[in-house]
Amino acid sequence: MVLGGSITALFAASILSKSYREVVLVDRDKLIGVTEWRKGAPQTRHINGLLARGHLALEEMFPGITEEMIIGGVPLSDLSGTVRWYFNGKRLKQVRSGLTCVAATRPIMEYHVRRRVEALPNVTFKEHYDIVGLVATPDHSRVIGARIQSNTDGTGEEILHADLVIDATGRGSRTPVWLNSLGYGPIEELGTKVGLGYASRHYKLDPASDPFGTDHSINPVASPTLPRGAIFTKTDNGKVELTIYGILGDHPPTDPAGFNAFAKTLAAPEIYEAIVNSEPLDDPALYRFPTTMWRRYDKLTRWPEGYLVMGDAVCTPNPVYAQAQTLASLEALALGRHLEDGTPPDPLAFQRDVATIIKPAWEMTTAIDLSFPGVKGRRTWLLRLQHAYMRRLQDAATRDSSITGAFMRTAGLVDPPEALMRPGLIWRVLRSSKAKPAPVKPVRQKSLVR
Template sequence: MKQFIGDRAIVVGGSIVGTLAARVLSESYREVVVVDRDKVLGVREVRRGAPQAAHAHAFHSRGFRIVHELFPRLPEELERAQVPVPDLGEMRWYFNARLLRQTKTGLRSIGALRPVAEDILRSMTAALPNVTYREETELVGYLADAGRDRIEGVRLRGSAAGSAAFDLHGDLVVDATGRGSRTPALLERFGYERPPESRMRIGLTYTTRLFRRPPGVLEDTQSVNPVASPAHPRGAFFGRVGPETCILSLTGILGDRPPTDPEGFLAYAKSLPVPEVYEAVRDAEPTTDAVSFSFPASVRRHYERLTRFPDRLVVLGDAVCSFNPVYGQGMTVGAMQVMALRERLAQGTPPDSLGLRQDVAAAVDAPWAISTGGDLDFPGVPGDRTPEVVEGNRFLARLAAAATEDPVLTEAFLKVAGLVAPPDSLMSPDVVARVDRHVAA
């Protein structure tokens, strides 16, 4: 007979990270309740609580490996939904308007619209016998013991006007409510300090539109990605997300906002440093209006630095760290944090609060360094440009130039971007020698 750690775990937030957390908690608690303020089950449209879902998203290779481990049926479900599962190395990546040499790497990604990916994962989680979803239900506050040292549940209220608040007790509470997490304010009511924050102001705007895929477009690759750089600060993600549907997300930084009107949207696409994206969509049939989403700053909350924090409360995902979305790290880093929770639960006891907070922080460290270091390559982004950051960006520019000729370097770079290999792997003697050889040629 299976031994459970506790009777009930509560997950607040039913998006990607909350869904993965519920899947992991189902192994250790008799009952798992997922709470979300929106209707989420069976939903494949952008919903009020996740407006960013309208824009291009990706599970990097490490994220794909994690969700496949948690959901062995994932490939069959993706195939049933006609979702592309591309090799990262066979996409077309442009850095400084130059195409990286394409190569098969075995590094897989999920080429789905985010609401579709969420629904696939959520449906498999909701089918578990001990997982229940409470939709259209809002978090009011946390319940604590008399000493306020331990969280013992949540106070909830239905989203409908006039709904009465009610209490739901649990042995563990997970905050997966995203960037707008109210945990710092809610814990402040109990006398706790707010976590210190790190910020990287970038002034990013995404503008996205879906198109019917024109004949011949994206037949030999899943996506075309002109990545923004200081020399070419306008970027885009253009990819096939279904048999006849493609998504184009245009990006602008430091207040440069891709327009939503049809003429302005196409003019912005035409201004990209490579013509391929504009030529693909200029005569394509749009299937949605263009929508914009602003991302002022990357924000990291350092819960691991707090000397006092209540037991039986776990904070994951964007509630801990929300990254510049152009790096596509958020969902994968959230999945890594969920696996850190799983490892703690595998010890057969409720997770140690400080130990888990340190594990979650460790999952954030390298991706945070990658994204903030890359952002600091743009002269207008405020921040401390240490010698390590400056030299690192110089080397990455040389590596990208060399990778236009050397597929081994493409693979090495994508392993780091896909969070499969650590950043310092790019400084291995073989990689450095290859870069030097190609740049000198």
């Protein structure tokens, strides 16, 4: 049984279907046939993306799905070739690198993956069911199912038994509470307060104002001197999608005039020039993300058999870096490896593998978050050295496209962060960058829209 109807849940169900006679996926929402955002998943109104490594994992789980989505009107993008990146206010030099990813809106991505999972003969969906709690053996050594309740017909609780239960319910997961009630824990939780807020809107682009050219996306990244950023991308069915964001409470307004004014302060002026002449398809929607979170289940020494936790229920990194879906896809592939010998997965061994997948991405993005002076956290001399090197690297990438390619291979989780420290790359960075890159002139406070 998979708890939740998220993309993580769908990945898990597809993997489980190869090893179990029956897989049941339980969620509070209607799922089948849905192509719009879901009330139970408010982030589906905003840009979500698979990084390059996640795209490879997606194709491994669902061969041919990329072509299906392209036929269905989803653009294909190259992370360093057709994405226009701005770091510290300056545009990186682009290069085609084969770091492909599909630019689907979250509902459309889920729809295509869900169709594949629906087609599996041993997978069923229980829609419109709230998950009330776990069911365990009397000694609490094994989870044997879950208590669920319909949220449409007023019927009472029912117990659904299962040999294996997976929590894929996202950041709001009740696993810490459930484990505590069974006598497990406490759970160590890490996090960084980033005070992020992002607002999204969709448009029908005016051809006369099209800023993309041969690119698919324009992404000015927030920096310490201008802690605002955006992702402006072509997406499915001829729409363009804009998410603008600010950290430490500097959130974009949701009234159209305020939204546009916020967009006007971005490091990529072509975004504002495009949206003011295009037709909005909806109103801006805001999502607040106060803190990153990593629940360290891998550090427990005791764990009930028959129970696993995946995806955002374990870790929700800063969504600006678009890592969550990719981490979930890699965790699903790890689940498949744990099932290869035909025996139930060892829960603690699996949670430790999940932590191994999360750790490099978490450390990389936490380091970036701590480059903002207002974000609280410990900055060691090594971290300060990393920040200085990254400023040099990003400056060098404005002149040397091979550095952009290497940078995006790491950002896309294809290469580990250590790849950016290879001697040959360090030499190119030092050769191509300025010793002290000129800082971006900060936007004056009085011009910022609160």
